[in-house]
Amino acid sequence: xxxxxxxxxxxxxxxxxxxxxxxxxxxxxxxxxxxxxxxxxxxxxxxxxxxxxxxxxxxxxxxxxxxxxxxxxxxxxxxxxxxxxxxxxxxxxxxxxxxxxxxxxxxxxxxxxxxxxx
Numbered sequence: 001x002x003x004x005x006x007x008x009x010x011x012x013x014x015x016x017x018x019x020x021x022x023x024x025x026x027x028x029x030x031x032x033x034x035x036x037x038x039x040x041x042x043x044x045x046x047x048x049x050x051x052x053x054x055x056x057x058x059x060x061x062x063x064x065x066x067x068x069x070x071x072x073x074x075x076x077x078x079x080x081x082x083x084x085x086x087x088x089x090x091x092x093x094x095x096x097x098x099x100x101x102x103x104x105x106x107x108x109x110x111x112x113x114x115x116x117x118x
Contacts, residue, residue: 006074012048012084021048021086028111030104032093036086037112045080047073051089061094068098072105081113 012018025036040046049069051062069087073080087105096104 004074004077006047006070006077009042010044010046010073010077012046012086017046017084018048018050018086021084025086026112028108030108032090032096032101032104033108034088034090035108035112036088037083040082040084042082044082045073045077046084048084048086050086055089055091056094058094062089064098065089065093065101068101069105072102072109076106076109079113080109083112085112 012021021036021038023038025038028035028037047070049066051065053062056062056065073085093101
């Protein structure tokens with residue numbers, strides 16, 4: 001398996017995992033999406049996605065958003081700290097091109113990778 005794989009242990013799988021991130025999180029956002037991050041006790045980052053039907057209406061749009069976020073995370077995972085990340089889509093996310101979404105995610109990953117101030 002390659003080092004850039006998006007394996008099961010890199011995902012937030014249970015509601016409890018998500019709940020922990022939502023309780024105490026650092027956030028980085030834009031008008032298109034928000035990323036919540038919280039330190040975990042593991043030696044790698046994990047990703048969770050929240051893409052409500054209310055925000056991105058079509059299944060095709062939601063799947064495209066999730067695919068791009070997962071790919072961006074997969075490519076950045078070795079530069080990310082050991083945190084749990086939850087990416088939350090907003091309505092305008094579906095209006096972004098793939099390249100714009102990739103650039104935005106890269107900027108937000110970088111912002112959340114800096115050492116936290118609190």
